[in-house]
Amino acid sequence: MKSLGPVLTVVAALLALWYAAAVVMNAQWTYDQAERAGTEVTLSELLADTMTQRRPKLPAPHQVLSELKKTVIDTKVTSKRSLVYQASITLGATLTGFLTGTLLGIALAVAVVRSRVMELSVTPWAIISQTIPIVALAPMIVVLSSRIGIEGRLIPKTVIAAYLSYFPVFVSMVKGLRSPDAMQLDLLRTYGAAPGQVFRKLRLPASLPYFFAAMKISMAASLVGVIVAELPTGAVQGLGSRLLIGSQNGQPLMIWAALVVASALGAGLILMVGLLERLLGRMMGVRA
Incomplete structure (x- = not known):
């Protein structure tokens, strides 16, 4: 069990970097949409939007997991979509x-x-x-x-x-x-x-x-x-x-x-x- 500590630490660090990169790379689309609507974007709105975009530049980890669940678990193995x-x-x-x-x-x-x-x-x-x-x-x-x-x-x-x-x-x-x-x-x-x-x-x-x-x-x-x-x-x-x-x-x-x-x-x-x-x-x- 002790050997899992360093591994989990590295995984957590990578996930944190991934989420941070997703916010940075997807933020421009959020700002563009807000500019077209003539509104301001708060930090909470920015974080929420960059995590849920349909076609993000960089998907967040939970979005990738959701896609995996849909195409690996929820789809029949015999389907070409699986x-x-x-x-x-x-x-x-x-x-x-x-x-x-x-x-x-x-x-x-x-x-x-x-x-x-x-x-x-x-x-x-x-x-x-x-x-x-x-x-x-x-x-x-x-x-x-x-x-x-x-x-x-x-x-x-x-x-x-x-x-x-x-x-x-x-x-x-x-x-x-x-x-x-x-x-x-x-x-x-x-x-x-x-x-x-x-x-x-x-x-x-x-x-x-x-x-x-x-x-x-x-x-x-x-x-x-x-x-x-x-x-x-x-x-x-x-x-x-x-x-x-x-x-x-x-x-x-x-x-x-x-x-x-x-x-x-x-x-x-x-x-x-x-x-x-x-x-x-x-x-x-x-x-x-």
Whole structure:
């Protein structure tokens, strides 16, 4: 319980700053309305109005919570207006892209560690691939997939998520597979271990801490990639579509509610990776 004290203090401070920022950013509309009506605005009226505007520049926390209640709890999960339904669409594409990118990153890392030729040929291109802005690449992938006859929006989103997620896994796995020192490698060779045995019994276990650290980054990158991919497609499903619709229709509450759900989804996915890491660590006899 003592550990909750600092956390709650930070949360309270952030909420106070949020409310203060909402008053400052929304005050101009209140003053403009009062000027048109030829009236004066008292402090209490200012505070009340900035907290209840229908289309505020910055919604207050309680307004965002009210929108979340309406779109998460009060709306049926099967409805397209439900953020739970929209989050499930984004989640499916995120996990598909994450798994694809993770497998690709592991395969490239193993190839690079075991082959000098692969290292010289693959690593520079892997680094260069990450210099392309995703906001420029996403529309190209969407258009290209439609041109070659790929129907549906799952594959473009999966490709973009995999593109963002493979690189952290690739770099971390290369570092992890090469982390055993020369003494450990020489010891296994002294025992007559084959290269495959060295890989399974030494290199692979040594790479796990690096691997799970990279998975957390890759999971977050996959989620961001899917949401970004949903924007240029004019998608009608997914959290990206709610952000797009809210922006086009001037609905800041919709945008903020979708952002909160996306953040919660990302936190849940990273927590899931952490739990998987702890579970695997216990199976391998790692002490917490």
